[in-house]
Amino acid sequence: MTFQLFGQLVRLLMKEKMQYRGDFLLSAVAQIISYAGDYIVIYLFIKRFDTLAGWNWPEIALLYSIGLFTYALGASFSFVQMSQLEGQVRQGTFDTLLIKPVNPYLYLVSRGFNLAYIAHITISGSVLVWAMLQLNLHWTWIQYIYLLIAIISGSMIHAGIMTMIGAMSFIWVRSSYLFSLFFQLKNFISYPLPVFGTVVQLLLTVVVPLGFVNFYPAAYLLDNDTALMPAWAMWLVPLAGPIVYGLGYRFWMFGANKYQGAGG
Amino acid sequence: MDIIAANHLTKSYRQYRRFPGLIGSVRSLFTRQFTEETAVNDISFTIGEGEAVGYLGPNGAGKSTMIKMMTGILVPTAGDIRVLGAVPHEARKTNARQIGVVFGQRSQLWWDLPVTDSFDLHKTIYQIPETKFKQNLQMCMELLSIHEFVEKPVRQLSLGQRMRVEIAMALLHEPRILFLDEPTIGLDVMAKDQIRHFLRMVNRERKVTILLTTHDMKDIEEICPRMIVVNKGTLVYDGSVEELRARLGNERRVVIDFREDPGPLDMPGITLLQEEGLRKTYLVSRSESTVFELVSRIAARYPVEDASIESADIESVIRRLYRQLADEESIGRQIG
Amino acid sequence: MTPYIMFMTKSFTSQLAYRSDVWLRLLGNYFAILIQVEIWRSVIGKGESFGVTIDQMITYSIINTLLVALLLHGVSGKVDGSLKSGSIAVELIKPLSYPLYLLSDALGQTLYKFVFTVIPSLLIAWLLFGMLPPASTVSLIGFVAALLIAMLISFLLGYLVSLLAFWFMSHFALSWTLGGLITIFSGSFLPIWFYAPGWEFAARMLPFQYLGYVPAAIYLGNMSQVMLWQTLLIGLAWIIALLTIVQWLWSRAVRRLIVQGG
Numbered sequence: 001m002t003f004q005l006f007g008q009l010v011r012l013l014m015k016e017k018m019q020y021r022g023d024f025l026l027s028a029v030a031q032i033i034s035y036a037g038d039y040i041v042i043y044l045f046i047k048r049f050d051t052l053a054g055w056n057w058p059e060i061a062l063l064y065s066i067g068l069f070t071y072a073l074g075a076s077f078s079f080v081q082m083s084q085l086e087g088q089v090r091q092g093t094f095d096t097l098l099i100k101p102v103n104p105y106l107y108l109v110s111r112g113f114n115l116a117y118i119a120h121i122t123i124s125g126s127v128l129v130w131a132m133l134q135l136n137l138h139w140t141w142i143q144y145i146y147l148l149i150a151i152i153s154g155s156m157i158h159a160g161i162m163t164m165i166g167a168m169s170f171i172w173v174r175s176s177y178l179f180s181l182f183f184q185l186k187n188f189i190s191y192p193l194p195v196f197g198t199v200v201q202l203l204l205t206v207v208v209p210l211g212f213v214n215f216y217p218a219a220y221l222l223d224n225d226t227a228l229m230p231a232w233a234m235w236l237v238p239l240a241g242p243i244v245y246g247l248g249y250r251f252w253m254f255g256a257n258k259y260q261g262a263g264g
Numbered sequence: 265m266d267i268i269a270a271n272h273l274t275k276s277y278r279q280y281r282r283f284p285g286l287i288g289s290v291r292s293l294f295t296r297q298f299t300e301e302t303a304v305n306d307i308s309f310t311i312g313e314g315e316a317v318g319y320l321g322p323n324g325a326g327k328s329t330m331i332k333m334m335t336g337i338l339v340p341t342a343g344d345i346r347v348l349g350a351v352p353h354e355a356r357k358t359n360a361r362q363i364g365v366v367f368g369q370r371s372q373l374w375w376d377l378p379v380t381d382s383f384d385l386h387k388t389i390y391q392i393p394e395t396k397f398k399q400n401l402q403m404c405m406e407l408l409s410i411h412e413f414v415e416k417p418v419r420q421l422s423l424g425q426r427m428r429v430e431i432a433m434a435l436l437h438e439p440r441i442l443f444l445d446e447p448t449i450g451l452d453v454m455a456k457d458q459i460r461h462f463l464r465m466v467n468r469e470r471k472v473t474i475l476l477t478t479h480d481m482k483d484i485e486e487i488c489p490r491m492i493v494v495n496k497g498t499l500v501y502d503g504s505v506e507e508l509r510a511r512l513g514n515e516r517r518v519v520i521d522f523r524e525d526p527g528p529l530d531m532p533g534i535t536l537l538q539e540e541g542l543r544k545t546y547l548v549s550r551s552e553s554t555v556f557e558l559v560s561r562i563a564a565r566y567p568v569e570d571a572s573i574e575s576a577d578i579e580s581v582i583r584r585l586y587r588q589l590a591d592e593e594s595i596g597r598q599i600g
Numbered sequence: 601m602t603p604y605i606m607f608m609t610k611s612f613t614s615q616l617a618y619r620s621d622v623w624l625r626l627l628g629n630y631f632a633i634l635i636q637v638e639i640w641r642s643v644i645g646k647g648e649s650f651g652v653t654i655d656q657m658i659t660y661s662i663i664n665t666l667l668v669a670l671l672l673h674g675v676s677g678k679v680d681g682s683l684k685s686g687s688i689a690v691e692l693i694k695p696l697s698y699p700l701y702l703l704s705d706a707l708g709q710t711l712y713k714f715v716f717t718v719i720p721s722l723l724i725a726w727l728l729f730g731m732l733p734p735a736s737t738v739s740l741i742g743f744v745a746a747l748l749i750a751m752l753i754s755f756l757l758g759y760l761v762s763l764l765a766f767w768f769m770s771h772f773a774l775s776w777t778l779g780g781l782i783t784i785f786s787g788s789f790l791p792i793w794f795y796a797p798g799w800e801f802a803a804r805m806l807p808f809q810y811l812g813y814v815p816a817a818i819y820l821g822n823m824s825q826v827m828l829w830q831t832l833l834i835g836l837a838w839i840i841a842l843l844t845i846v847q848w849l850w851s852r853a854v855r856r857l858i859v860q861g862g
Contacts, residue, residue: 005388012385016376019417023770030773034780040799041783041790048650048794049643096372098337100389101360107389177624184628187635195642200634260353261275261339 005102009110017115024116031119035068039127042190053192058134059222060192065128066214067189070151072120074158081112082166083179089169089259098260105252135222143221146234150217153241157213160241160248167248170255189214193227201228212240266346267441267473268311268334273343275304275329303329305497306343313440316467316474318488320481322586326497327477331445334475335365348440361390364434364472368446371426372433373418379429380414383436390437397436404432407462424455431459435466442466444476448483460486481582493582495589509581516555517574518546523567531562542569603696604704611708622716629665629721630728636661636789637729650794656820657791659732662725663816664788669713671811672706672751673758673778680762680771692854699850703755710751735821742828746815749835753810756842763849766856781808788812793822807838 017024042064046057055063085108088094097104137143165182168175185208193201193215204211205228219226220234229236278298303326311317321327332338333345336352336359345352352359373382387397405411408428413421421429427447434442444463448456464487467474476483484491484505491508493501501508518534522542529536529546538545548555559571640657643649679702682688691698725731734740761778765771782788785808787795792803792813803809814831817823823831 002388008385008388012374012377012381015381016374019376023773026768026770026773027776030776030780034776034783037780037783044795044799045790047796048790052639053642091370093370095332095337096365096367096370098356099335099360099363099365101357102389174621177621177628181624181628181631184631187632191635191639196635196638200638260337261341 006110006113010113013113013115027116028119028122031116032123035120035123038190039064039123053194054225055192058131059218059224061127062131062135062222063192063214063218064190065124065131066151066154066218067186068120068124069128070154070213071158071186072117072124073151073155074160075120075162076114076117077109078159078162078166080114081108082162082169083176084112085166086169086175094259104256105249139221146237147217147221149238150214153238154213154217156241156245157209160244160246161208161210163245163248164251167252167255170259185210192219192224194225198228205229209240209244212237266310267313267315267348268309268475269344269346270310270330270334271308271344271346273304273307273330273333273345274302274341275326275333275338276300276302276341302497304333304340304494307494307497307499308343309492309499309502311473311475313473314467314471315490316463316488317476318484318491319475319477319494320479320484320491320582321477321494324496325494327494328445330494331365331443331475331477335363335443336360361437362440364437364439364442366427366430366434366442366444366447368427368444368449371418371430373426373429375419376417378415378417379410379421382418382429383433386433386436392437396438400436400438401432404435407465408432408458422455424451424458427451427455427459428462431462435472439472441473441475444474446477446479448478448480456480456482463487493585495586500589501585508585516548518548518555518559518571519574520544520546520559520562520571521569523569526566529562529566531558534558604700607701607704608708608711611705612712615709615712625717626721626724629717630724632665633662633721633725633729636665652791652793655730655732656822658729659820660791660816661789662722662729662731663819664812666718666721666725667747667750667788667812667815669718670710670747670751672703672710672755673761673775673782675702675706675755676758676762676765676771676775676778678702678705678762679759680765680775683762683765683771699759699846702759706755732820734819738825738828739818739821742818742832743815745832746810746818746835749832749839750810750815752839753807753835753842756839756846757807759846760842760849763846763853766849766853781806782811785809786812791817793817807835807842810835810838 039061042060043057046052046060050056052060085094097108100107161182162179165175165178168178185204188196188200188204189210193204193211196204201211204215211227216226216229216234217237218224220231220237226233278300305326307330319327319330329338333340334347334352336347336354336356339353348355348359348362350359373379374385383401386392392400405414408431410425410428410432413425418426418429431444431447442463447463448459451459460483463474463476466472467487474487476487478484488505490504491501492499493508517537520543522544525542533549535547536544537547548558555573559573562568563571637658640654640661644652644654644657646654648654679688682691691701694701722731734743757778758775761774762771764774768774785803785806787803787809788811792800792809795803803813814835818828818831
C-alpha cells in the first residue's frame, strides 16, 4: 500500500463521483440542510435556557462542530467501508480483497474513501470558525496547534471505534445494530459531559472514549469545567486517538484472520 | 515440478442454525446452536507446472472452498496445502503477485469507470513495470478483442465482455497460476468459445498453469486434459478425461435412419432413447458385443438407410459418475 | 384486504430473524432517553421552569423517543430500492394497490418494533425515569388518535419523497432533506412551546409537528379541549391534502414509468 496507490484511488473515486455530479451536489446540499437542523434545534434550546451546564451558544456550537468535523474525517475512512463489510462477507465479495498483494485493511479503507463527507466538513468547519470568531479568543499558537492535534486525534477515535464495529462482521456476521448503538452514544457528545451523571462520564472517558473527541479538548481550550479529569489530562487528548485507532486496526486484523479460519 | 500440492486437506465450517417459528425466534434471543459442515474432506493431489486442470463437482461439493484455500483466502482446518512452494495464507501477499484469480460471479472492476481505469489501477497494485504492462495489455486486448469497448464504462458492457476483461486483468501481472471460479457461467456460446480458445492458448503457449471450476463440461474438454472430480467434499476422480470416459463411457449412442418404421427392435443390449420420425437414437452397451457388430446385425434384419455411432460426450459421462455415486451412497445408507 | 394482512404478517415475521438486535435496540433507546432526561434535569432542575415540570419533560422525552419506532417515512427507502433494482415492475404487475402494499409491509415492521422494542423500552423507562399517566381520559383518546395521524402523515411524507425521487432521481438527497425538516419542525426534542416566536409559528403551520410534538403535548394535557380537537382536525386535513398530492403524483409517475419501460 503506497501513497501512489492511494492517490490513484482517490483520483478514480473523484472521477466516479463526477459521473453523477448533480446527484453528488444535491446530496451534499441535503446533508447540510439536515445538519443545519441539528444546529437550529440546539440554538433554539440555548436561546430559551441561555446556557447548558454553563456553556453558552458559541461554546456549544464549537463543541458540536468539533464532534461533527472529526466524525466526518474519521468516517470518510471508515463508516461506509465498515458498515458494508457485513454484506461483503455474506456475499463473498470480501474475498476479492484477499487475493490482492496489499494489506486488506488499508486497501478496503482507501478503496472506499468517501468524498461525500465534504458536506459535513463544510457545515461543521464553517460553524467552527464562526464560533471561534464569536468567542473572541486570545489564543497563542500553542492552543491552535492543540486544536489541530485534537481534531486529528478525535478523527482517529471515531475511525477506530467504527473499525472495531466493522470487524464484528467477521465474528458476529451482523454489525449494523452496533452502528446504530454507536450513533446513539455519539449523541451524548453533542452536549457538555457535566450534563450527565458520573456513570455516563466514566463510560465516555474510559469505556468508549468519545469524551476525548470534543468535550475534553474544548473544555481545556475554553477553560470550562472538565468534569472528571484533572488539568494535566489535557495531554491525554493527543494520545487517545492513536491508541483507539491502533486497537481498532488490531481488532480488525484479528477478525479478518478469524474469517480466514486461522484464529479458530 | 509440483506447483500445487494438497495433502489430506480438510476444511470445515460452523453453521449456526436458527430456530423456526415465533417461539423459536424468542428462543434464539438466548441460545445459539451450530452444526459442523465439512466442505473439503481429506483431499490430496498435486498439479505440475504448466498443467490445465478442471475441478468439477455438483453444487456444494466444495469447489470454491478449495480455490479459496489455494489462493490464501481461507486457512485449512487440517492437512497441508502448498502453492508455489509456500503455504498460501502465510505467503498471501507474495503468492498474490504470482497468481491470477477470476471469480465468475464477483466482479473486480469499477462499475462506473472505463475499463482502462481498472487496468491502470491493477498495474499500480501489482507494481507492474510499464513495458511489461503494455505488452501484456496489448496481447490480451488483441486476443480477447477488448479494443472495441476499452473506453466504455464497465456498467455498459455485456456479461461476456466483462468476463473477457476480468480474465485479461488477471493476466496482466504474468501470473504463473491462473485460478478461475466458473469463468463461463451465464455466457452465450460465442463468448464461451472465445474465452476457451484464449485460455487454451494461455496454457499451451504461455505455459500458465490453469485450474478452473465449472459446470460446463465443454470447458473441460477444450481446455483441460486432466480433471479432478469432487463430491460432497471428497475426491472421487483424478485423472485424464479419456480415462474417465473409458471407465464409465462403456455405452454409445447410435443414431439410425430407417427407410420405414421397423417397430420395436428385437435385439438384446439396446435401449431406445429418442424417436424423431424415422430417425431413432439408441443406447448400446459395449460389453454385450461391439457396437459395429450390433449395427451390422440391425442393418441385416431391418431397412436401415444410414447409421452413425457417437462416442459418449463428457457431460453424460460425468452425469453417470454422479449418478453412480448417488447410488453407492443410497446403498451405503441402506446397509448402514 | 387479506393479501395486505398477509404482507403485514410476512414483514413482521421476517423481522423476527434478527436476534441480538433487540437487546441493542433497547439499550439504544435507553441512551436516547437518558440524554434528554439529563439535559432537562440540568436546565429545569427538580422543580419547574417556564410552567413545565421536570416530570412532564421526562414523559415528553420518553414518548418522543419511542414514537420514532412507529413512524413510517422509511418506506421511501423501500421504493427507492425497488426502483433501482427494477423489481418495481414486478410489484406493479400484481393486481394490488402498490401504496397499500407498502403501507401493510411498513405496518408489519412497525408492529414488530412495537412488540419487541417499544413496549419493553416503555417498561424500562417507566421503571428508571418515571412516567406520568395521561392527563385525562380525553387526553388518552386524543393521544391514540394523534399516534394514528402521526403514522399516516409519516407514511405519506415518505411516500411523497419516493415519488418525487421518480423525477429527481435522488432519493438520498430528498430523504435527508425530509429528515432535516423533521428534526427542526417536529419538536421531538425541544417542545414547540419553547421555540422562539418566529420558529414556533413556522412549526405550527407545518405537518411535521404531528410526528413528535402533537402526540406528546396531547398526552400531557397541554392543550385545551377545543385546541385538541382543532389540532386533530388539522391533522386529518393534512392527511387528505398529502393523499391528494400523492395520488396525483402517483398517476403521473406510473405513466412515466411505463414510458421509460417501453
